[in-house]
Amino acid sequence: MKALVFHGPGTITWEEVRDAALVEPTDAVVRMDTTTICGTDLHILHGDVPTVADGRILGHEGVGTVVEVGDGVRNHAPGDRVIIACISGCGVCTYCRAQFPSHCLAPEGTSGIGWVLGHLIDGTQAELVRIPFADSSLHRLPPTVPDELAVLLSDILPTGFEIGVRYGHVQPGDTVAVVGAGPVGLAAIATAGLYGAAQIIAIDRDTHRLDVAKRLGATLTVDSSTPDWKAQVMAATGDAGVDVAIEAVGIPETFTMCTEMVRPGGHVANVGVHGRPVELALQDLWIQNVTITTGLVNTTTLPMLLRLVEAGKLPVEAFVTHRFALADILDAYRTFGSAAQTQALKVVMTR
Numbered sequence: 279m280k281a282l283v284f285h286g287p288g289t290i291t292w293e294e295v296r297d298a299a300l301v302e303p304t305d306a307v308v309r310m311d312t313t314t315i316c317g318t319d320l321h322i323l324h325g326d327v328p329t330v331a332d333g334r335i336l337g338h339e340g341v342g343t344v345v346e347v348g349d350g351v352r353n354h355a356p357g358d359r360v361i362i363a364c365i366s367g368c369g370v371c372t373y374c375r376a377q378f379p380s381h382c383l384a385p386e387g388t389s390g391i392g393w394v395l396g397h398l399i400d401g402t403q404a405e406l407v408r409i410p411f412a413d414s415s416l417h418r419l420p421p422t423v424p425d426e427l428a429v430l431l432s433d434i435l436p437t438g439f440e441i442g443v444r445y446g447h448v449q450p451g452d453t454v455a456v457v458g459a460g461p462v463g464l465a466a467i468a469t470a471g472l473y474g475a476a477q478i479i480a481i482d483r484d485t486h487r488l489d490v491a492k493r494l495g496a497t498l499t500v501d502s503s504t505p506d507w508k509a510q511v512m513a514a515t516g517d518a519g520v521d522v523a524i525e526a527v528g529i530p531e532t533f534t535m536c537t538e539m540v541r542p543g544g545h546v547a548n549v550g551v552h553g554r555p556v557e558l559a560l561q562d563l564w565i566q567n568v569t570i571t572t573g574l575v576n577t578t579t580l581p582m583l584l585r586l587v588e589a590g591k592l593p594v595e596a597f598v599t600h601r602f603a604l605a606d607i608l609d610a611y612r613t614f615g616s617a618a619q620t621q622a623l624k625v626v627m628t629r
């Protein structure tokens with residue numbers, strides 16, 4: 279089969295590799311019909327995730343068709359159309375039972391890490407992929423939901439909702455600021471309304487992404503390259519500060535922005551993947567009763583979000599901006615990696 283293989287920072291190739299195959303009775307092999315590129319894949323390519331080994335097939339998102347299942351798989355059969363969750367969980371360990379499959383203790387990849395696809399084992403940017411714990415890691419896809427929408431449920435929609443909106447404890451009437459209107463930030467914007475946010479402020483340098491944010495539910499957009507960005511945010515809150523600040527970029531400057539605009543007693547929800555240390559002004563924050571949360575998505579909300587997408591309750595059509603054949607994945611990486619020039623949000627590759 280062909281697959282997108284990582285060969286160290288800065289180097290990926292589309293090459294022939296051994297076909298994905300069953301290893302454990304709880305495995306499934308899925309033919310990839312649609313996959314996509316995540317910002318985390320770019321972090322891997324830039325060398326920010328040193329646990330990814332040379333020779334690893336990248337990718338942790340996708341929609342496909344089951345072609346083979348192990349003897350221990352009960353919920354899926356060959357021919358099923360499925361969403362692949364970016365988190366693989368055994369479903370029975372302490373963390374899985376506590377709804378934290380992101381820290382699954384099974385020995386797949388590394389015990390304690392549920393993000394294994396495209397990280398610690400081969401991933402979804404390939405013609406075939408082996409999915410461990412198929413019963414809890416695959417989700418049957420209704421025929422009315424197209425692949426382009428379904429693939430958003432593998433990662434970005436659950437990530438924005440779980441780690442941004444839920445961890446940020448968004449409440450009815452809150453003012454929520456999302457720093458970074460990339461795909462995950464836009465997912466937080468699109469789902470913040472589910473918990474009744476009164477104001478959703480999108481903050482970014484890219485005017486195209488800010489325009490998309492408006493279509494997804496932002497009530498105010500702020501260009502962070504302007505000197506008065508903070509004054510604009512504070513004016514929208516009566517100088518009180520925002521109730522929830524969601525960081526969706528993953529650099530020190532944007533995290534600091536969140537701590538500067540959150541009100542006393544508010545929440546900072548960090549979603550971005552950070553590749554270098556971030557200074558925390560705890561000497562200023564300790565007296566502000568500010569709560570800071572971090573996290574890796576668990577995808578436990580995927581079934582609920584799928585029902586909302588199926589019912590047309592989430593405006594997610596705007597996410598996909600570019601389409602490629604799977605064999606043209608290197609072009610897709612170049613497009614996604616130059617998003618400022620190409621205006622790419624989610625690029626999808628289809629078989």
